[in-house]
Amino acid sequence: MSSGIPPEQAYLLDHWSTTLASLITLSPSAQNQFHLHITPMITHSPSLRSAICFMAACHISVLTNDSKLWEKAAQYQNDAISPLRRPVITEPPLVSLAIIMMLQITDRLFATKSGVNHLQGAKVIIEQAGPKVWDCDAGTFLLTLCSHHDAIGSVSRRAPPILSLGGSVPYLEGMKPMRGLKILWATIGQISSMYSQDRALLDAQGKTIEIALQTLTTYASHEGDVGHTIHACKEAAYIYLHRVWHNVGAPHPMTLKHASDCLNHLFEVPVSSPLVSAHPWPLWTAAGETIDGKLRDRVRERVKEMYEKRHLPSLLRLGEDIEDVWKVKDKERTSTGIDKIDCVQAILTLRQRGVDLI
Structure with a gap:
Protein backbone atom coordinates (compact mmCIF):
# COMPACT_ATOMS: atom_id res chain seq x y z
CA MET A 1 0.00 0.00 0.00
CA CYS A 136 -21.83 -4.67 -3.39
CA ASP A 137 -20.09 -5.25 -0.06
CA ALA A 138 -18.14 -1.98 -0.16
CA GLY A 139 -21.30 -0.06 -1.08
CA THR A 140 -23.26 -1.70 1.71
CA PHE A 141 -20.54 -0.88 4.23
CA LEU A 142 -20.44 2.76 3.15
CA LEU A 143 -24.23 3.08 3.35
CA THR A 144 -24.06 1.57 6.85
CA LEU A 145 -21.60 4.29 7.87
CA CYS A 146 -23.91 6.89 6.33
CA SER A 147 -26.98 5.59 8.17
CA HIS A 148 -25.15 5.69 11.51
CA HIS A 149 -23.86 9.25 11.08
CA ASP A 150 -27.15 10.44 9.63
CA ALA A 151 -29.21 9.10 12.54
CA ILE A 152 -26.90 10.32 15.30
CA GLY A 153 -26.43 13.65 13.52
CA SER A 154 -30.20 14.11 13.46
CA VAL A 155 -30.17 13.94 17.28
CA SER A 156 -27.57 16.68 17.52
CA ARG A 157 -29.41 18.85 14.97
CA ARG A 158 -32.87 18.07 16.41
CA ALA A 159 -34.00 17.68 12.79
CA PRO A 160 -34.97 14.84 10.41
CA PRO A 161 -32.16 12.74 8.90
CA ILE A 162 -30.58 14.13 5.73
CA LEU A 163 -30.22 10.86 3.83
CA SER A 164 -33.36 9.08 5.02
CA LEU A 165 -31.84 5.65 4.38
CA GLY A 166 -33.97 4.19 7.16
CA GLY A 167 -33.62 0.46 7.71
CA SER A 168 -33.37 -0.36 4.01
CA VAL A 169 -29.58 -0.84 3.94
CA PRO A 170 -28.79 -4.58 3.69
CA TYR A 171 -26.51 -6.39 6.11
CA LEU A 172 -23.01 -7.62 5.44
CA GLU A 173 -22.20 -11.13 6.58
CA GLY A 174 -19.47 -9.77 8.86
CA MET A 175 -21.83 -7.21 10.40
CA LYS A 176 -24.90 -9.34 11.12
CA PRO A 177 -24.60 -8.81 14.90
CA MET A 178 -25.26 -5.12 14.21
CA ARG A 179 -28.66 -5.72 12.64
CA GLY A 180 -30.46 -4.54 15.76
CA LEU A 181 -28.30 -1.40 15.87
CA LYS A 182 -29.15 -0.51 12.29
CA ILE A 183 -32.86 -0.84 13.04
CA LEU A 184 -32.34 1.39 16.07
CA TRP A 185 -30.56 4.02 13.98
CA ALA A 186 -33.57 4.13 11.67
CA THR A 187 -35.83 4.48 14.72
CA ILE A 188 -33.69 7.31 16.13
CA GLY A 189 -34.09 9.13 12.82
CA GLN A 190 -37.86 8.72 13.06
CA ILE A 191 -37.84 10.21 16.56
CA SER A 192 -35.79 13.18 15.33
CA SER A 193 -38.35 13.69 12.55
CA MET A 194 -41.03 14.16 15.22
CA TYR A 195 -39.60 17.66 15.86
CA SER A 196 -41.08 18.74 12.53
CA GLN A 197 -44.21 16.59 12.88
CA ASP A 198 -47.66 18.17 12.92
CA ARG A 199 -49.02 18.13 16.47
CA ALA A 200 -52.16 16.35 15.30
CA LEU A 201 -50.03 13.41 14.11
CA LEU A 202 -47.49 13.41 16.92
CA ASP A 203 -49.30 10.95 19.21
CA ALA A 204 -49.83 8.42 16.43
CA GLN A 205 -46.16 8.62 15.45
CA GLY A 206 -45.03 8.32 19.05
CA LYS A 207 -47.15 5.24 19.66
CA THR A 208 -45.92 3.61 16.46
CA ILE A 209 -42.29 4.13 17.45
CA GLU A 210 -42.94 2.90 20.99
CA ILE A 211 -44.39 -0.35 19.63
CA ALA A 212 -41.42 -0.70 17.27
CA LEU A 213 -39.01 -0.37 20.19
CA GLN A 214 -40.85 -3.10 22.07
CA THR A 215 -40.29 -5.49 19.16
CA LEU A 216 -36.51 -5.07 19.44
CA THR A 217 -36.40 -7.34 22.49
CA THR A 218 -35.14 -10.20 20.31
CA TYR A 219 -32.07 -8.25 19.21
CA ALA A 220 -31.45 -6.95 22.72
CA SER A 221 -31.37 -10.54 23.99
CA HIS A 222 -28.05 -11.22 22.23
CA GLU A 223 -25.31 -12.30 24.59
CA GLY A 224 -22.12 -10.39 25.24
CA ASP A 225 -21.08 -6.97 23.98
CA VAL A 226 -23.61 -6.95 21.14
CA GLY A 227 -26.57 -7.65 23.41
CA HIS A 228 -25.51 -5.08 25.99
CA THR A 229 -24.97 -2.42 23.30
CA ILE A 230 -28.31 -3.02 21.58
CA HIS A 231 -30.12 -3.07 24.91
CA ALA A 232 -28.44 0.18 25.98
CA CYS A 233 -29.36 1.89 22.70
CA LYS A 234 -32.95 0.68 23.03
CA GLU A 235 -33.21 2.19 26.52
CA ALA A 236 -31.67 5.44 25.25
CA ALA A 237 -34.18 5.50 22.39
CA TYR A 238 -37.04 5.29 24.93
CA ILE A 239 -35.55 8.28 26.78
CA TYR A 240 -35.19 10.24 23.55
CA LEU A 241 -38.71 9.35 22.39
CA HIS A 242 -40.40 10.50 25.58
CA ARG A 243 -38.31 13.68 25.71
CA VAL A 244 -39.41 14.58 22.17
CA TRP A 245 -42.96 13.26 22.50
CA HIS A 246 -43.93 14.44 26.00
CA ASN A 247 -40.87 16.48 27.12
CA VAL A 248 -40.55 14.06 30.03
CA GLY A 249 -37.21 13.49 31.77
CA ALA A 250 -35.75 12.96 35.23
CA PRO A 251 -36.89 12.78 37.95
CA HIS A 252 -39.76 10.86 36.31
CA PRO A 253 -39.41 7.22 37.54
CA MET A 254 -39.73 5.81 34.02
CA THR A 255 -36.88 7.98 32.73
CA LEU A 256 -34.67 7.17 35.71
CA LYS A 257 -35.17 3.44 35.13
CA HIS A 258 -34.38 3.67 31.41
CA ALA A 259 -31.27 5.74 32.22
CA SER A 260 -30.06 3.31 34.87
CA ASP A 261 -30.65 0.25 32.67
CA CYS A 262 -28.90 1.92 29.72
CA LEU A 263 -25.81 2.87 31.70
CA ASN A 264 -25.49 -0.47 33.45
CA HIS A 265 -25.56 -2.27 30.09
CA LEU A 266 -22.89 0.08 28.70
CA PHE A 267 -20.68 -0.50 31.73
CA GLU A 268 -20.73 -4.25 30.99
CA VAL A 269 -18.96 -3.75 27.64
CA PRO A 270 -15.14 -3.56 27.88
CA VAL A 271 -13.75 -0.25 26.58
CA SER A 272 -11.58 -2.31 24.22
CA SER A 273 -14.67 -3.56 22.34
CA PRO A 274 -15.22 -2.08 18.83
CA LEU A 275 -18.86 -1.58 19.80
CA VAL A 276 -17.80 1.19 22.20
CA SER A 277 -17.58 3.37 19.07
CA ALA A 278 -21.39 3.26 19.10
CA HIS A 279 -21.65 4.21 22.78
CA PRO A 280 -21.31 8.04 22.88
CA TRP A 281 -24.96 8.65 21.96
CA PRO A 282 -26.59 6.25 24.47
CA LEU A 283 -24.07 7.27 27.13
CA TRP A 284 -24.91 10.94 26.59
CA THR A 285 -28.66 10.33 26.51
CA ALA A 286 -28.76 8.26 29.70
CA ALA A 287 -26.13 10.25 31.60
CA GLY A 288 -28.04 13.48 31.03
CA GLU A 289 -31.09 12.01 32.75
CA THR A 290 -29.49 10.30 35.74
CA ILE A 291 -29.54 12.00 39.13
CA ASP A 292 -27.81 9.15 40.96
CA GLY A 293 -24.43 10.27 42.31
CA LYS A 294 -22.82 6.84 42.05
CA LEU A 295 -23.97 6.39 38.45
CA ARG A 296 -22.62 9.83 37.61
CA ASP A 297 -19.23 8.90 39.04
CA ARG A 298 -19.23 5.74 36.95
CA VAL A 299 -20.09 7.82 33.87
CA ARG A 300 -17.11 10.07 34.58
CA GLU A 301 -14.83 7.07 34.93
CA ARG A 302 -16.27 5.46 31.79
CA VAL A 303 -15.66 8.52 29.61
CA LYS A 304 -12.12 8.79 31.00
CA GLU A 305 -11.44 5.13 30.15
CA MET A 306 -12.88 5.54 26.65
CA TYR A 307 -10.60 8.50 26.02
CA GLU A 308 -7.50 6.78 27.42
CA LYS A 309 -8.15 3.85 25.08
CA ARG A 310 -8.84 5.94 21.93
CA HIS A 311 -7.47 9.47 22.48
CA LEU A 312 -10.26 11.01 20.42
CA PRO A 313 -11.02 14.67 21.29
CA SER A 314 -14.74 14.09 20.78
CA LEU A 315 -14.71 11.98 23.95
CA LEU A 316 -13.17 14.82 25.96
CA ARG A 317 -15.90 17.15 24.72
CA LEU A 318 -18.53 14.51 25.54
CA GLY A 319 -17.36 14.43 29.17
CA GLU A 320 -17.37 18.24 29.39
CA ASP A 321 -20.85 18.46 27.89
CA ILE A 322 -22.25 15.88 30.30
CA GLU A 323 -20.89 17.86 33.27
CA ASP A 324 -22.44 21.06 31.89
CA VAL A 325 -25.82 19.40 31.41
CA TRP A 326 -25.79 18.03 34.96
CA LYS A 327 -25.20 21.53 36.35
CA VAL A 328 -28.00 23.10 34.30
CA LYS A 329 -30.52 20.33 34.95
CA ASP A 330 -29.72 20.09 38.69
CA LYS A 331 -30.29 23.83 39.00
CA GLU A 332 -33.61 23.52 37.18
CA ARG A 333 -34.82 20.64 39.33
CA THR A 334 -33.76 22.43 42.53
CA SER A 335 -35.72 25.55 41.62
CA THR A 336 -38.80 24.02 39.99
CA GLY A 337 -38.85 20.34 41.02
CA ILE A 338 -39.17 19.23 37.37
CA ASP A 339 -36.92 19.00 34.34
CA LYS A 340 -38.00 20.52 31.05
CA ILE A 341 -34.46 21.08 29.74
CA ASP A 342 -33.42 19.59 26.41
CA CYS A 343 -29.80 18.41 26.81
CA VAL A 344 -28.77 19.22 23.23
CA GLN A 345 -30.33 22.67 23.40
CA ALA A 346 -28.53 23.30 26.70
CA ILE A 347 -25.12 22.71 25.07
CA LEU A 348 -26.08 24.78 22.05
CA THR A 349 -26.90 27.67 24.41
CA LEU A 350 -23.82 27.25 26.60
CA ARG A 351 -21.19 26.48 23.97
CA GLN A 352 -22.75 27.66 20.68
CA ARG A 353 -22.15 24.28 19.06
CA GLY A 354 -23.78 20.91 18.69
CA VAL A 355 -23.05 17.89 20.87
CA ASP A 356 -20.46 15.34 19.68
CA LEU A 357 -22.32 12.04 19.74
CA ILE A 358 -20.09 9.94 17.45
Whole structure:
Protein backbone atom coordinates (compact mmCIF):
# COMPACT_ATOMS: atom_id res chain seq x y z
CA MET A 1 0.00 0.00 0.00
CA SER A 2 2.83 2.42 0.82
CA SER A 3 5.10 1.50 -2.10
CA GLY A 4 6.21 4.51 -4.12
CA ILE A 5 4.59 7.17 -1.90
CA PRO A 6 6.36 9.83 0.23
CA PRO A 7 7.69 8.69 3.63
CA GLU A 8 5.34 11.03 5.52
CA GLN A 9 2.29 9.51 3.88
CA ALA A 10 3.65 6.01 4.48
CA TYR A 11 4.02 6.90 8.16
CA LEU A 12 0.44 8.19 8.37
CA LEU A 13 -0.97 5.23 6.46
CA ASP A 14 0.88 2.88 8.80
CA HIS A 15 -0.84 4.58 11.75
CA TRP A 16 -4.18 4.12 9.98
CA SER A 17 -3.45 0.48 9.31
CA THR A 18 -2.07 -0.52 12.69
CA THR A 19 -4.03 1.70 15.06
CA LEU A 20 -6.66 4.12 13.82
CA ALA A 21 -8.87 1.83 11.74
CA SER A 22 -9.36 -0.45 14.74
CA LEU A 23 -10.38 2.52 16.93
CA ILE A 24 -13.19 3.75 14.68
CA THR A 25 -14.74 0.47 13.56
CA LEU A 26 -18.15 -0.44 14.96
CA SER A 27 -18.27 -4.06 13.93
CA PRO A 28 -17.19 -6.77 16.37
CA SER A 29 -16.35 -9.10 13.45
CA ALA A 30 -12.96 -10.79 13.15
CA GLN A 31 -11.98 -8.78 10.07
CA ASN A 32 -11.93 -4.98 10.28
CA GLN A 33 -14.53 -3.66 7.84
CA PHE A 34 -12.49 -0.51 7.11
CA HIS A 35 -9.50 -2.60 6.07
CA LEU A 36 -11.70 -4.94 4.08
CA HIS A 37 -13.57 -2.29 2.09
CA ILE A 38 -11.77 1.08 2.34
CA THR A 39 -8.03 0.34 2.51
CA PRO A 40 -7.92 -1.41 -0.91
CA MET A 41 -9.25 1.78 -2.55
CA ILE A 42 -6.25 3.81 -1.34
CA THR A 43 -3.94 2.52 -4.07
CA HIS A 44 -6.28 3.84 -6.79
CA SER A 45 -7.19 7.22 -5.26
CA PRO A 46 -4.72 9.89 -4.08
CA SER A 47 -7.71 11.86 -2.75
CA LEU A 48 -8.85 9.00 -0.52
CA ARG A 49 -5.25 8.55 0.58
CA SER A 50 -5.20 12.23 1.55
CA ALA A 51 -8.47 11.84 3.48
CA ILE A 52 -7.03 8.98 5.50
CA CYS A 53 -3.73 10.83 6.03
CA PHE A 54 -5.82 13.78 7.25
CA MET A 55 -7.47 11.62 9.89
CA ALA A 56 -4.19 9.94 10.89
CA ALA A 57 -2.35 13.28 11.18
CA CYS A 58 -5.11 14.62 13.45
CA HIS A 59 -4.87 11.56 15.70
CA ILE A 60 -1.07 11.48 15.90
CA SER A 61 -1.04 15.20 16.72
CA VAL A 62 -3.26 14.41 19.72
CA LEU A 63 -1.03 11.52 20.78
CA THR A 64 2.20 13.52 20.44
CA ASN A 65 0.93 17.06 21.08
CA ASP A 66 2.64 18.09 17.84
CA SER A 67 1.04 21.29 16.52
CA LYS A 68 2.93 21.02 13.22
CA LEU A 69 0.94 17.91 12.38
CA TRP A 70 -2.27 19.96 12.59
CA GLU A 71 -0.86 22.12 9.80
CA LYS A 72 -0.06 19.02 7.76
CA ALA A 73 -3.54 17.70 8.47
CA ALA A 74 -5.08 20.84 6.97
CA GLN A 75 -3.07 20.31 3.77
CA TYR A 76 -4.28 16.72 3.47
CA GLN A 77 -7.83 17.88 4.13
CA ASN A 78 -7.64 20.32 1.22
CA ASP A 79 -6.16 17.64 -1.05
CA ALA A 80 -9.01 15.29 -0.19
CA ILE A 81 -11.78 17.86 -0.69
CA SER A 82 -10.45 19.37 -3.94
CA PRO A 83 -11.83 16.74 -6.37
CA LEU A 84 -15.25 16.88 -4.69
CA ARG A 85 -15.49 20.61 -5.38
CA ARG A 86 -15.00 20.28 -9.12
CA PRO A 87 -18.01 20.65 -11.46
CA VAL A 88 -17.42 17.10 -12.69
CA ILE A 89 -16.33 14.55 -10.08
CA THR A 90 -13.81 12.19 -11.66
CA GLU A 91 -13.67 9.67 -8.82
CA PRO A 92 -15.98 6.61 -9.02
CA PRO A 93 -19.05 6.93 -6.74
CA LEU A 94 -17.77 4.30 -4.29
CA VAL A 95 -14.47 6.14 -3.86
CA SER A 96 -16.16 9.55 -3.66
CA LEU A 97 -18.47 8.33 -0.89
CA ALA A 98 -15.50 6.75 0.91
CA ILE A 99 -13.69 10.11 0.82
CA ILE A 100 -16.75 11.93 2.13
CA MET A 101 -17.25 9.50 5.00
CA MET A 102 -13.57 9.65 6.02
CA LEU A 103 -13.90 13.45 6.12
CA GLN A 104 -17.18 13.17 8.02
CA ILE A 105 -15.69 10.86 10.65
CA THR A 106 -12.63 13.08 11.06
CA ASP A 107 -14.81 16.18 11.47
CA ARG A 108 -16.88 14.51 14.17
CA LEU A 109 -13.97 12.99 16.10
CA PHE A 110 -11.53 15.89 15.90
CA ALA A 111 -13.81 18.97 15.50
CA THR A 112 -11.89 20.12 12.42
CA LYS A 113 -14.60 22.69 11.59
CA SER A 114 -14.36 22.19 7.85
CA GLY A 115 -17.59 24.14 7.27
CA VAL A 116 -18.68 21.43 4.83
CA ASN A 117 -21.92 19.49 5.22
CA HIS A 118 -20.52 16.11 4.28
CA LEU A 119 -23.83 14.28 4.57
CA GLN A 120 -25.39 16.61 2.01
CA GLY A 121 -22.54 15.70 -0.32
CA ALA A 122 -23.12 12.02 0.42
CA LYS A 123 -26.80 12.43 -0.44
CA VAL A 124 -25.96 13.86 -3.88
CA ILE A 125 -23.50 11.07 -4.68
CA ILE A 126 -25.84 8.30 -3.49
CA GLU A 127 -28.78 9.62 -5.50
CA GLN A 128 -26.82 10.40 -8.67
CA ALA A 129 -25.08 7.03 -8.76
CA GLY A 130 -28.29 5.01 -8.50
CA PRO A 131 -29.00 1.88 -6.43
CA LYS A 132 -27.00 -0.60 -8.54
CA VAL A 133 -23.68 1.06 -7.64
CA TRP A 134 -24.20 0.32 -3.96
CA ASP A 135 -25.20 -3.31 -4.52
CA CYS A 136 -21.83 -4.67 -3.39
CA ASP A 137 -20.09 -5.25 -0.06
CA ALA A 138 -18.14 -1.98 -0.16
CA GLY A 139 -21.30 -0.06 -1.08
CA THR A 140 -23.26 -1.70 1.71
CA PHE A 141 -20.54 -0.88 4.23
CA LEU A 142 -20.44 2.76 3.15
CA LEU A 143 -24.23 3.08 3.35
CA THR A 144 -24.06 1.57 6.85
CA LEU A 145 -21.60 4.29 7.87
CA CYS A 146 -23.91 6.89 6.33
CA SER A 147 -26.98 5.59 8.17
CA HIS A 148 -25.15 5.69 11.51
CA HIS A 149 -23.86 9.25 11.08
CA ASP A 150 -27.15 10.44 9.63
CA ALA A 151 -29.21 9.10 12.54
CA ILE A 152 -26.90 10.32 15.30
CA GLY A 153 -26.43 13.65 13.52
CA SER A 154 -30.20 14.11 13.46
CA VAL A 155 -30.17 13.94 17.28
CA SER A 156 -27.57 16.68 17.52
CA ARG A 157 -29.41 18.85 14.97
CA ARG A 158 -32.87 18.07 16.41
CA ALA A 159 -34.00 17.68 12.79
CA PRO A 160 -34.97 14.84 10.41
CA PRO A 161 -32.16 12.74 8.90
CA ILE A 162 -30.58 14.13 5.73
CA LEU A 163 -30.22 10.86 3.83
CA SER A 164 -33.36 9.08 5.02
CA LEU A 165 -31.84 5.65 4.38
CA GLY A 166 -33.97 4.19 7.16
CA GLY A 167 -33.62 0.46 7.71
CA SER A 168 -33.37 -0.36 4.01
CA VAL A 169 -29.58 -0.84 3.94
CA PRO A 170 -28.79 -4.58 3.69
CA TYR A 171 -26.51 -6.39 6.11
CA LEU A 172 -23.01 -7.62 5.44
CA GLU A 173 -22.20 -11.13 6.58
CA GLY A 174 -19.47 -9.77 8.86
CA MET A 175 -21.83 -7.21 10.40
CA LYS A 176 -24.90 -9.34 11.12
CA PRO A 177 -24.60 -8.81 14.90
CA MET A 178 -25.26 -5.12 14.21
CA ARG A 179 -28.66 -5.72 12.64
CA GLY A 180 -30.46 -4.54 15.76
CA LEU A 181 -28.30 -1.40 15.87
CA LYS A 182 -29.15 -0.51 12.29
CA ILE A 183 -32.86 -0.84 13.04
CA LEU A 184 -32.34 1.39 16.07
CA TRP A 185 -30.56 4.02 13.98
CA ALA A 186 -33.57 4.13 11.67
CA THR A 187 -35.83 4.48 14.72
CA ILE A 188 -33.69 7.31 16.13
CA GLY A 189 -34.09 9.13 12.82
CA GLN A 190 -37.86 8.72 13.06
CA ILE A 191 -37.84 10.21 16.56
CA SER A 192 -35.79 13.18 15.33
CA SER A 193 -38.35 13.69 12.55
CA MET A 194 -41.03 14.16 15.22
CA TYR A 195 -39.60 17.66 15.86
CA SER A 196 -41.08 18.74 12.53
CA GLN A 197 -44.21 16.59 12.88
CA ASP A 198 -47.66 18.17 12.92
CA ARG A 199 -49.02 18.13 16.47
CA ALA A 200 -52.16 16.35 15.30
CA LEU A 201 -50.03 13.41 14.11
CA LEU A 202 -47.49 13.41 16.92
CA ASP A 203 -49.30 10.95 19.21
CA ALA A 204 -49.83 8.42 16.43
CA GLN A 205 -46.16 8.62 15.45
CA GLY A 206 -45.03 8.32 19.05
CA LYS A 207 -47.15 5.24 19.66
CA THR A 208 -45.92 3.61 16.46
CA ILE A 209 -42.29 4.13 17.45
CA GLU A 210 -42.94 2.90 20.99
CA ILE A 211 -44.39 -0.35 19.63
CA ALA A 212 -41.42 -0.70 17.27
CA LEU A 213 -39.01 -0.37 20.19
CA GLN A 214 -40.85 -3.10 22.07
CA THR A 215 -40.29 -5.49 19.16
CA LEU A 216 -36.51 -5.07 19.44
CA THR A 217 -36.40 -7.34 22.49
CA THR A 218 -35.14 -10.20 20.31
CA TYR A 219 -32.07 -8.25 19.21
CA ALA A 220 -31.45 -6.95 22.72
CA SER A 221 -31.37 -10.54 23.99
CA HIS A 222 -28.05 -11.22 22.23
CA GLU A 223 -25.31 -12.30 24.59
CA GLY A 224 -22.12 -10.39 25.24
CA ASP A 225 -21.08 -6.97 23.98
CA VAL A 226 -23.61 -6.95 21.14
CA GLY A 227 -26.57 -7.65 23.41
CA HIS A 228 -25.51 -5.08 25.99
CA THR A 229 -24.97 -2.42 23.30
CA ILE A 230 -28.31 -3.02 21.58
CA HIS A 231 -30.12 -3.07 24.91
CA ALA A 232 -28.44 0.18 25.98
CA CYS A 233 -29.36 1.89 22.70
CA LYS A 234 -32.95 0.68 23.03
CA GLU A 235 -33.21 2.19 26.52
CA ALA A 236 -31.67 5.44 25.25
CA ALA A 237 -34.18 5.50 22.39
CA TYR A 238 -37.04 5.29 24.93
CA ILE A 239 -35.55 8.28 26.78
CA TYR A 240 -35.19 10.24 23.55
CA LEU A 241 -38.71 9.35 22.39
CA HIS A 242 -40.40 10.50 25.58
CA ARG A 243 -38.31 13.68 25.71
CA VAL A 244 -39.41 14.58 22.17
CA TRP A 245 -42.96 13.26 22.50
CA HIS A 246 -43.93 14.44 26.00
CA ASN A 247 -40.87 16.48 27.12
CA VAL A 248 -40.55 14.06 30.03
CA GLY A 249 -37.21 13.49 31.77
CA ALA A 250 -35.75 12.96 35.23
CA PRO A 251 -36.89 12.78 37.95
CA HIS A 252 -39.76 10.86 36.31
CA PRO A 253 -39.41 7.22 37.54
CA MET A 254 -39.73 5.81 34.02
CA THR A 255 -36.88 7.98 32.73
CA LEU A 256 -34.67 7.17 35.71
CA LYS A 257 -35.17 3.44 35.13
CA HIS A 258 -34.38 3.67 31.41
CA ALA A 259 -31.27 5.74 32.22
CA SER A 260 -30.06 3.31 34.87
CA ASP A 261 -30.65 0.25 32.67
CA CYS A 262 -28.90 1.92 29.72
CA LEU A 263 -25.81 2.87 31.70
CA ASN A 264 -25.49 -0.47 33.45
CA HIS A 265 -25.56 -2.27 30.09
CA LEU A 266 -22.89 0.08 28.70
CA PHE A 267 -20.68 -0.50 31.73
CA GLU A 268 -20.73 -4.25 30.99
CA VAL A 269 -18.96 -3.75 27.64
CA PRO A 270 -15.14 -3.56 27.88
CA VAL A 271 -13.75 -0.25 26.58
CA SER A 272 -11.58 -2.31 24.22
CA SER A 273 -14.67 -3.56 22.34
CA PRO A 274 -15.22 -2.08 18.83
CA LEU A 275 -18.86 -1.58 19.80
CA VAL A 276 -17.80 1.19 22.20
CA SER A 277 -17.58 3.37 19.07
CA ALA A 278 -21.39 3.26 19.10
CA HIS A 279 -21.65 4.21 22.78
CA PRO A 280 -21.31 8.04 22.88
CA TRP A 281 -24.96 8.65 21.96
CA PRO A 282 -26.59 6.25 24.47
CA LEU A 283 -24.07 7.27 27.13
CA TRP A 284 -24.91 10.94 26.59
CA THR A 285 -28.66 10.33 26.51
CA ALA A 286 -28.76 8.26 29.70
CA ALA A 287 -26.13 10.25 31.60
CA GLY A 288 -28.04 13.48 31.03
CA GLU A 289 -31.09 12.01 32.75
CA THR A 290 -29.49 10.30 35.74
CA ILE A 291 -29.54 12.00 39.13
CA ASP A 292 -27.81 9.15 40.96
CA GLY A 293 -24.43 10.27 42.31
CA LYS A 294 -22.82 6.84 42.05
CA LEU A 295 -23.97 6.39 38.45
CA ARG A 296 -22.62 9.83 37.61
CA ASP A 297 -19.23 8.90 39.04
CA ARG A 298 -19.23 5.74 36.95
CA VAL A 299 -20.09 7.82 33.87
CA ARG A 300 -17.11 10.07 34.58
CA GLU A 301 -14.83 7.07 34.93
CA ARG A 302 -16.27 5.46 31.79
CA VAL A 303 -15.66 8.52 29.61
CA LYS A 304 -12.12 8.79 31.00
CA GLU A 305 -11.44 5.13 30.15
CA MET A 306 -12.88 5.54 26.65
CA TYR A 307 -10.60 8.50 26.02
CA GLU A 308 -7.50 6.78 27.42
CA LYS A 309 -8.15 3.85 25.08
CA ARG A 310 -8.84 5.94 21.93
CA HIS A 311 -7.47 9.47 22.48
CA LEU A 312 -10.26 11.01 20.42
CA PRO A 313 -11.02 14.67 21.29
CA SER A 314 -14.74 14.09 20.78
CA LEU A 315 -14.71 11.98 23.95
CA LEU A 316 -13.17 14.82 25.96
CA ARG A 317 -15.90 17.15 24.72
CA LEU A 318 -18.53 14.51 25.54
CA GLY A 319 -17.36 14.43 29.17
CA GLU A 320 -17.37 18.24 29.39
CA ASP A 321 -20.85 18.46 27.89
CA ILE A 322 -22.25 15.88 30.30
CA GLU A 323 -20.89 17.86 33.27
CA ASP A 324 -22.44 21.06 31.89
CA VAL A 325 -25.82 19.40 31.41
CA TRP A 326 -25.79 18.03 34.96
CA LYS A 327 -25.20 21.53 36.35
CA VAL A 328 -28.00 23.10 34.30
CA LYS A 329 -30.52 20.33 34.95
CA ASP A 330 -29.72 20.09 38.69
CA LYS A 331 -30.29 23.83 39.00
CA GLU A 332 -33.61 23.52 37.18
CA ARG A 333 -34.82 20.64 39.33
CA THR A 334 -33.76 22.43 42.53
CA SER A 335 -35.72 25.55 41.62
CA THR A 336 -38.80 24.02 39.99
CA GLY A 337 -38.85 20.34 41.02
CA ILE A 338 -39.17 19.23 37.37
CA ASP A 339 -36.92 19.00 34.34
CA LYS A 340 -38.00 20.52 31.05
CA ILE A 341 -34.46 21.08 29.74
CA ASP A 342 -33.42 19.59 26.41
CA CYS A 343 -29.80 18.41 26.81
CA VAL A 344 -28.77 19.22 23.23
CA GLN A 345 -30.33 22.67 23.40
CA ALA A 346 -28.53 23.30 26.70
CA ILE A 347 -25.12 22.71 25.07
CA LEU A 348 -26.08 24.78 22.05
CA THR A 349 -26.90 27.67 24.41
CA LEU A 350 -23.82 27.25 26.60
CA ARG A 351 -21.19 26.48 23.97
CA GLN A 352 -22.75 27.66 20.68
CA ARG A 353 -22.15 24.28 19.06
CA GLY A 354 -23.78 20.91 18.69
CA VAL A 355 -23.05 17.89 20.87
CA ASP A 356 -20.46 15.34 19.68
CA LEU A 357 -22.32 12.04 19.74
CA ILE A 358 -20.09 9.94 17.45
